[in-house]
Amino acid sequence: MAADGDVLSAEVEAAPGRQHQxxxxxxxxxxxxxxxxxxxxxxxxxxxxxRVFGLPQVExxxxxxxxxxxxxxxxxxxxxxx
Numbered sequence: 476m477a478a479d480g481d482v483l484s485a486e487v488e489a490a491p492g493r494q495h496q497x498x499x500x501x502x503x504x505x506x507x508x509x510x511x512x513x514x515x516x517x518x519x520x521x522x523x524x525x526r527v528f529g530l531p532q533v534e535x536x537x538x539x540x541x542x543x544x545x546x547x548x549x550x551x552x553x554x555x556x557x
Contacts, residue, residue: 481521485533486514488545497542514547 489497498508498515505523509516524530527539528546535543 482518483521483524484509484516484518484549486547486549487517487543488514488547490542490544493542497539500539500542 487497487501494511494515498511498517501515501517502508504527506517506519506527509518521530524533527536528534533546533548535546
């Protein structure tokens with residue numbers, strides 16, 4: 476799970492042709508939409524994730540079930556000293 480403080484990021488897979496509707500719904504729920512493409516990049520405070528999708532098991536709630544197919548939380552980069 477990617478975390479910058481208590482902000483988590485993810486790639487959201489929308490139902491075919493529903494990317495912009497999914498992004499609008501996620502914005503209304505408190506997510507920041509970073510990019511809309513094949514997947515939609517979003518971020519939000521941990522509290523928003525817990526309220527909407529639950530953590531640690533992410534489940535798409537009924538209100539998003541027609542718009543969102545899957546949610547893939549991103550991992551933080553693993554930096555190694557040179």
